[in-house]
Structures are given as structure tokens and as C-alpha cells.
Amino acid sequence: MRPIRAACLGTATTLVTLLACASGAQAATHTDAVHAKGGHHVITLIGHLVQQSRFPVSTRGPAQGDRTVFRSLLFDRNDKIQVGETDGTCTTTTVENGGAEECVVTYTLQGGQISVQGMVFGILTDGSPTIPPPSFDNAITGGTGEFREARGQVHADTIGTGKRRFTIDLHR
Template sequence: MRPIRTASLGVATTLLALLACAPLASAATTGTGSAHEDGKGNDQGNDKGNDKGQVITLTGRLAEQSRFPVNPGGAAAQGDRTVFRSLLFDKDGNQVGETGGTCTTTRVDNGGAEACVVTYSLPGGQIAAQGMVFGHLVPGPPPAFDNAITGGTGKYDRARGSIHAETIGTGTRRFTLDIER
């Protein structure tokens, strides 16, 4: 029973670690080509929500991270977990929330793979996300990834969509949340 528990815990840890390391998207989008932007990387006010959706860009700064390896001091292994928490900032540098989660290593060959579960706590509610991150064992900055928005609370109730995360500095990621309702 321990391997199953460890694997589940590891997946959550990996997701959190990935999200924690990824900067949150700033209040203004960063020119992702979204229909919500004016072509100059400026959000068109859709962060208040509507029936069609919204795009939120944040910068995330890693605040805490703990690793729980299956083989302490040894090679990466299936079931390794990472738990993380990051602070989220808007385009003006104001803290607007935090994110936390877990990621679990599911594969160690070909650069590795992690399954992650993450929650973004923002004014007015929370957004739940999950997905895979590939290449986390490759030396260098953490890879970019896309995860699914699986739901939410408050003003994000019934949210769906995707989150794109890209590393922009050590312990810093840009998150672009493309929320559909």
C-alpha cells in the first residue's frame, strides 16, 4: 500500500513544486495572442469575469518548497514528491494571492515526468488545476508547462480552461490563466 500512497503524494508534490517555481501571471497579459488582449500585451479588463471567460497573467515567486525523495541522497525515483507554495503578484508588483500544491515523479527516464495538483488562491475565490510536467529532471531552468483548470470556488465557480507557466527567473514563473466558464 505504501507505493500507491507515495505515488499519489509524489504527484501532488511535483505539481506544487512546478507551480510554486513558476511565476504567476501579472494582472496584465504578456502578449500571448489572446482575444482578451489589445495586441500590445495589455489585458482588456476581462479580469472581472464574464460569461465567455477571462485571461489573468500573474508572476509567482517561490516562498517555500520541500522535497520528499524515495531514495534520500540517491537518484531520482518514481514517487519522489515536492510540496510548494508561491506568492502571486500582479503587473504592478502587488501581492494578489498565493498558490500551493504537490508534484509526484511518475517517470525518471527521458528527462522525467511529474503529475501535479495545484490551487491558486485569488481575491474572490480559488482555482484548481492539475496536469503533467515533462523534463523536470533535465539540468537548467524548470521547463514551461500547460495544465488544466479543473474547477474553482467563489467567482471562479465552474471554471475550466488552462494555465500556461514559464520560468522567467530563479524561483519565478509567469502564469497565464485562460479561464472559460
């Protein structure tokens, strides 16, 4: 199978996703209060897709088992300071009724990583990826470092070509 490069923001995560940490990470994460101990925190990040490859299982169009691999850079809520990246893979589970993918994504920020998993629905229109991709919500399944007890969800909205807003609703 040969990868197909895509210039647009693809599926989840496309998130972007989105992670080697940048020097500006500390300032942005303090602004979003992720270093506070315990409780509930909301982190807003802007993801810019920088790399995406598709690995189709068929030459006749989208099929169950197609994979998308992506990487995005993450910036603070003002889209000014790079604070990390996100990387992930999505596998097509169905092509009927708009299609669906199951995605596994890691957000790498200063202080640790946040692991996320879930479904993205409505990823196909007329047998091809939708542009812009739909909004989605995925579950936080765990984390490392400061995020080692992370639980909650991530909501993603497409806000431009190759650009998403991630709202991480973090419970510790």
C-alpha cells in the same frame, strides 16, 4: 523521509506555486478583468517561490514516487501588487527521458480559488531537477467562489530564478 529544502523554482507549479490573499488583490484582478461575467478571460500573474520541500523515496537519487511540495506568492502582471498565492504538490511518475511529474495546484485569489492539475515533463537532467524548470500547460479542473465554473488551462514560463509567469486562460 526527511525533506530537502530547495532555493530554486522547482517543478510546477512551482507555480508557485503560490495562497492567502493580500490587500492589493482587488486592484489587480479588476485590471485583468476576472470579475466580468461569463465568457473568456486571460489573467497574467507573476509567481515568486517562497517555500519548497522535496520528499525523496530513495537516497540514490530521483525515483518514482518522489514528492515536491511548494508555495509561491502571486503578483499582478506588472509584478507590483500581491494578489494571492499558489500551493501545490507534484509526484514524480518517471525518471526516464527527462522525467515527468503529475501536479495538483491551487491558485487562491480574491473571490475564490482555481484548481489545476496536469503533467510537467523534462523536470530532470542528469538525474537532478532542471534549472530553470521547463514551461508547461495544465488543465483547470474547477474552482470556488467567482471561479466556481472555471475551465481552461494555465501556461507557466520560468522568467527568473524562483520566478514564473502564469497565463490563466479562463473560460466560464
